Amino acid sequence: MNYFRTFTKGLIKENPVLVMLLGTCPTLAVTTLAMNGLGMGAATTFVLVCSNVVISLLKNFIPKQVRLPSFIVIIAGFVTFVSFMLRSNFPELYEALGVFLSLITVNCIILGRAEMFASKNNVCASFLDGLGMGLGFTLALILIGAIREVLGSGTFFGLSIGDWFQPIGFFSSPAGGFFVFGCVIALVNVLSNYKMSSKKIGCASCPNASACGQAEKGEVAE
Amino acid sequence: MYKEIIKPTLVLIIISVLVGTLLAVTYNVAGIADLATAGLSQADLEELKPSVMPAASSLKNASVSVEDGSLLGVYADEGGSGAAIHVVTKGYGGDLKILVGIDANGAVTGAAVTESAETPNLGSKVSEPAFIEQFVGKSGALAVDKDGGEIAAVAGATISSRAFTDGVNKALEIYEQVKGEL
Amino acid sequence: MSAIAVIFFGAILTDNFVLSKFMGICPFLGVSKKMNSALGMSAAVTFVMVMASMITYPIYTFLLVPNELGYLQTVVFILIIALFVQLVEIIIKRYAKPLYNSLGVYLPLITTNCAVLGVTILNADNAYTFAESVFNALGGGIGFALALVIFAGVRGRIDASDLPKAFKGIPATLVAASIVSISFLGFGGIVEKIFV
Numbered sequence: 382m383n384y385f386r387t388f389t390k391g392l393i394k395e396n397p398v399l400v401m402l403l404g405t406c407p408t409l410a411v412t413t414l415a416m417n418g419l420g421m422g423a424a425t426t427f428v429l430v431c432s433n434v435v436i437s438l439l440k441n442f443i444p445k446q447v448r449l450p451s452f453i454v455i456i457a458g459f460v461t462f463v464s465f466m467l468r469s470n471f472p473e474l475y476e477a478l479g480v481f482l483s484l485i486t487v488n489c490i491i492l493g494r495a496e497m498f499a500s501k502n503n504v505c506a507s508f509l510d511g512l513g514m515g516l517g518f519t520l521a522l523i524l525i526g527a528i529r530e531v532l533g534s535g536t537f538f539g540l541s542i543g544d545w546f547q548p549i550g551f552f553s554s555p556a557g558g559f560f561v562f563g564c565v566i567a568l569v570n571v572l573s574n575y576k577m578s579s580k581k582i583g584c585a586s587c588p589n590a591s592a593c594g595q596a597e598k599g600e601v602a603e
Numbered sequence: 604m605y606k607e608i609i610k611p612t613l614v615l616i617i618i619s620v621l622v623g624t625l626l627a628v629t630y631n632v633a634g635i636a637d638l639a640t641a642g643l644s645q646a647d648l649e650e651l652k653p654s655v656m657p658a659a660s661s662l663k664n665a666s667v668s669v670e671d672g673s674l675l676g677v678y679a680d681e682g683g684s685g686a687a688i689h690v691v692t693k694g695y696g697g698d699l700k701i702l703v704g705i706d707a708n709g710a711v712t713g714a715a716v717t718e719s720a721e722t723p724n725l726g727s728k729v730s731e732p733a734f735i736e737q738f739v740g741k742s743g744a745l746a747v748d749k750d751g752g753e754i755a756a757v758a759g760a761t762i763s764s765r766a767f768t769d770g771v772n773k774a775l776e777i778y779e780q781v782k783g784e785l
Numbered sequence: 786m787s788a789i790a791v792i793f794f795g796a797i798l799t800d801n802f803v804l805s806k807f808m809g810i811c812p813f814l815g816v817s818k819k820m821n822s823a824l825g826m827s828a829a830v831t832f833v834m835v836m837a838s839m840i841t842y843p844i845y846t847f848l849l850v851p852n853e854l855g856y857l858q859t860v861v862f863i864l865i866i867a868l869f870v871q872l873v874e875i876i877i878k879r880y881a882k883p884l885y886n887s888l889g890v891y892l893p894l895i896t897t898n899c900a901v902l903g904v905t906i907l908n909a910d911n912a913y914t915f916a917e918s919v920f921n922a923l924g925g926g927i928g929f930a931l932a933l934v935i936f937a938g939v940r941g942r943i944d945a946s947d948l949p950k951a952f953k954g955i956p957a958t959l960v961a962a963s964i965v966s967i968s969f970l971g972f973g974g975i976v977e978k979i980f981v
Binding site: 458 | 804808967
Binding site for chain 2: 451454457458462466468550
């Protein structure tokens with residue numbers, strides 16, 4: 382097992398947001414400001430690393446019938462812990478992230494890594510995998526948040542970029558979120574010379590992938 | 604039987620109880636409960652005072668008997684010049700919380716937005732002085748120009764402007780009810 | 786009554802779960818390719834959202850709040866949702882095979898759909914009554930269906946059009962979602978105006 386590769390694959394090659402298209406809900410919802418993207422990314426990384434480690438430790442102890450409920454309770458526990466920490470130390474960020482802080486629980490990236498990686502690998506590898514994936518998620522959120530903040534509010538991490546620029550409110554709106562996300566993925570396609578473009582929408586490493594495929598196939602059969 | 608039903612159930616229960624217990628311990632040790640009920644801190648009030656009640660000497664949390672869903676807190680001026688009322692109204696994007704300063708005669712001395720989810724650069728402009736200054740010195744029931752009132756709404760953000768105006772009206776109403784207790 | 790109407794129509798139009806709250810984007814993008822799967826997914830999501838709201842309301846109001854355990858809501862809600870979805874899957878697989886074949890395949894997807902956990906948490910955070918919670922969930926589910934069905938139609942047109950290579954596939958889908966989202970922005974303020 383190459384630990385270095387385990388860590389770095391999440392940053393670019395298998396970036397959870399830009400290449401694997403996981404965790405799209407928080408990616409779109411909280412990225413009106415770069416700072417919110419950073420906060421969301423950090424909170425998710427923490428939960429991802431902790432849950433990967435704990436699930437890797439418990440992998441032989443949890444029977445398969447209750448695997449999903451057990452994983453999700455552990456994840457929800459860490460999410461609640463993070464929300465306590467944000468509430469006492471960063472109340473503004475806590476308010477800004479709102480319901481999406483609790484919704485980290487159902488972020489496909491976390492359950493996806495738990496099912497695909499942590500439940501099959503040792504603690505050390507699971508830790509690095511979680512850290513790499515979390516950082517990749519954070520970088521993508523900061524990128525999208527920065528673009529939307531500069532264009533939509535005329536600021537960068539809260540600092541004004543000058544009066545010459547008239548902010549375009551569209552980029553702060555939900556519609557702007559979809560638009561910027563689409564353009565960033567198009568850019569990734571071009572920069573990677575179409576090697577990294579995800580072939581189809583969906584969740585390659587999502588626990589739902591099989592059900593998704595089943596759902597689509599079920600339609601063909603009809 | 605044991606392997607198929609009892610063991611999975613037991614494992615799930617053990618995990619849930621463990622997670623719940625650890626969270627309860629953290630919650631109580633870190634004192635999160637106190638944060639939930641706390642209103643504006645003294646530092647917040649100092650920061651807001653110049654824009655809300657420039658004439659006040661010091662704002663202190665006052666307990667009042669009025670029960671109102673939109674009332675978040677009453678902060679009376681120790682110098683007796685009036686009180687700042689913290690209220691919440693429904694804005695365009697979600698809750699809009701505003702602190703309204705009111706003098707002893709029941710007229711607005713100033714106001715500040717303490718929390719808002721309004722659209723940036725549109726509804727969020729209700730927190731700018733140009734809009735808020737219109738309220739200074741006013742009393743009674745206020746309304747935005749679209750509703751036949753004297754407050755000029757922020758262009759393109761009638762709903763946010765209306766929500767802010769409603770909040771000020773609510774604060775004025777509450778002040779009339781509580782001023783005897785201060 | 787008007788409060789319920791505002792919550793219900795608000796959840797469908799102005800606060801549409803998919804297009805303005807960004808909840809349930811994965812199935813929105815993944816299952817909106819065909820009208821039939823869009824409808825099946827929406828029906829399953831609506832059912833689970835409403836049932837989850839009905840079950841979590843008494844647990845939150847009569848068990849968690851009186852014991853000052855409101856902070857455990859995320860853990861408790863998601864556990865209930867996960868168990869409920871698994872239970873429904875087992876029951877309909879055993880007793881209603883045709884229903885399982887048309888809706889059952891979508892069920893495993895729903896546990897991790899943010900719209901379901903999201904609606905229960907929003908109900909609790911906004912201190913909705915039982916009726917308000919149920920109508921918020923029902924409106925949210927219908928709004929989800931509306932977004933998916935509109936979008937299934939839009940995607941048919943995207944696939945038929947000649948796009949720059951970089952935008953083919955997901956980027957074009959997201960840009961189209963942006964345009965559909967703009968059209969929903971137009972509903973802002975309407976619901977409150979009609980019913981209040």
